Amino acid sequence: VSRSSQASAIHRAVGLLDHPTADEVFMHVRRREARVSIGTVYRNLDRLVADGRLRVRQIGGQRRYDSNTATHAHLHCTRCDRLIDIPWRDEEGVGLHPVVQELGFRVEDQILELQGMCAACQKTEAMTREEIPE
Amino acid sequence: VSRSSQASAIHRAVGLLDHPTADEVFMHVRRREARVSIGTVYRNLDRLVADGRLRVRQIGGQRRYDSNTATHAHLHCTRCDRLIDIPWRDEEGVGLHPVVQELGFRVEDQILELQGMCAACQKTEAMTREEIPE
DNA sequence: GTAGGTGCAAAGTCTTTGCAGCTTG
DNA sequence: CAAGCTGCAAAGACTTTGCACCTAC
Numbered sequence: 450v451s452r453s454s455q456a457s458a459i460h461r462a463v464g465l466l467d468h469p470t471a472d473e474v475f476m477h478v479r480r481r482e483a484r485v486s487i488g489t490v491y492r493n494l495d496r497l498v499a500d501g502r503l504r505v506r507q508i509g510g511q512r513r514y515d516s517n518t519a520t521h522a523h524l525h526c527t528r529c530d531r532l533i534d535i536p537w538r539d540e541e542g543v544g545l546h547p548v549v550q551e552l553g554f555r556v557e558d559q560i561l562e563l564q565g566m567c568a569a570c571q572k573t574e575a576m577t578r579e580e581i582p583e
Numbered sequence: 584v585s586r587s588s589q590a591s592a593i594h595r596a597v598g599l600l601d602h603p604t605a606d607e608v609f610m611h612v613r614r615r616e617a618r619v620s621i622g623t624v625y626r627n628l629d630r631l632v633a634d635g636r637l638r639v640r641q642i643g644g645q646r647r648y649d650s651n652t653a654t655h656a657h658l659h660c661t662r663c664d665r666l667i668d669i670p671w672r673d674e675e676g677v678g679l680h681p682v683v684q685e686l687g688f689r690v691e692d693q694i695l696e697l698q699g700m701c702a703a704c705q706k707t708e709a710m711t712r713e714e715i716p717e
Numbered sequence: 718g719t720a721g722g723t724g725c726a727a728a729g730t731c732t733t734t735g736c737a738g739c740t741t742g
Numbered sequence: 743c744a745a746g747c748t749g750c751a752a753a754g755a756c757t758t759t760g761c762a763c764c765t766a767c
Binding site for chain 1: 667671680693
Binding site: 586587589590618619620621622623626627644 | 721722723724725726732
C-alpha cells in the first residue's frame with residue numbers, strides 16, 4: 450500500500466478530477482497538495498492500476514484515469530473529448546458469445562465506449578452554423 | 584481519392600496485415616512495394632480514416648488500423664496484444680440507453696472490446712507454470 | 718504551371734527510466 | 743542501514759510537420 454504523501458495525494462486527485470490525464474493529476478497535486486514530479490505521478494498511477502484501484506483508458510491520444518472501478522460504459526464526445534460514465538452491465542452476456550467460446554478466449558474485462566457528440570457540443574455546432582452559414 | 588503508388592500500397596497493406604500499426608504498414612510497403620517514408624504512411628492512414636475507408640483503435644500504446652469498417656467487436660489479448668475481430672451488432676440498442684437519451688448525447692459509433700487472454704497465451708501460461716512451479 | 722503527394726529530418730507529445738538522495742522503520 | 747519512494751533530467755516510443763522537390767494533369 451502507498452504510504453508517501455505524494456502517493457495518497459495522487460490517488461485522491463484522480464477521484465476529485467473528471468477522468469484526468471496524468472498531466473492533469475500532476476498539475477492538481479503540485480498546485481494544492483505537495484511537491485511532486487511527473488515521473489512520480491506516472492509511477493503511482495501505474496501502481497494503482499496494477500492494484501486494481503484505478504482504471505485507465507486511452508482516449509484521444511492520451512491515457513485517462515478513472516477511479517470508478519465498477520463495470521460501466523463511457524460516452525466519449527469526440528469534439529471536446531469529455532468522458533461521461535453511464536451505468537452498464539453486460540445483460541446480453543456478450544462475453545459468452547459463441548465465437549468467443551469457440552476460440553477459447555478467456556474474457557477478463559469488457560470495454561464499451563459510445564462515441565459521438567455531447568449536448569453542449571451539439572449546441573455549439575448549431576450556433577456556429579447560424580453565424581457562418583455555408 | 585488517392586492516386587500515388589504509395590497511397591494505394593498503404594491502403595492495400597492494411598488489408599493484408601492483421602490490425603497493423605503504422606510502423607508495420609511502413610515496413611511492409613517499403614519491403615515489397617515501393618519506396619515510402621513513415622511520414623507518408625501516417626498522412627495516408629489519417630486520410631483513409633477520415634474518409635471512412637479504415638478504422639483506428641488505440642491498443643497497448645499504439646494505433647492499430649482496421650480495414651474492416653463494418654460494425655464489429657474486438658477480442659484483445661492483453662498478453663500478446665493480438666486483436667481478433669468478432670461479429671457484433673448492438674442488439675440491445677445500448678445507444679438508446681435511457682441515460683444517453685436524457686443527456687442528449689448523439690451516438691455516432693460504438694466500440695466494444697473484450698479484454699482477456701487468447702487460447703495460445705493460456706497454453707503458454709499453463710506450460711510455464713508446469714516448468715517453474717511456485 | 719499548379720495542385721496535390723512525397724522523402725527527409727526536425728520537432729512535438731506523452732511516457733518511462735537511471736540515478737542519487739531522502740524517509741521510515 | 744535496508745527497502746521503498748522521490749525529484750530531476752535524459753532517454754524513449756510514437757506521431758506530426760515544415761520544406762523543397764517531384765509528378766500528373
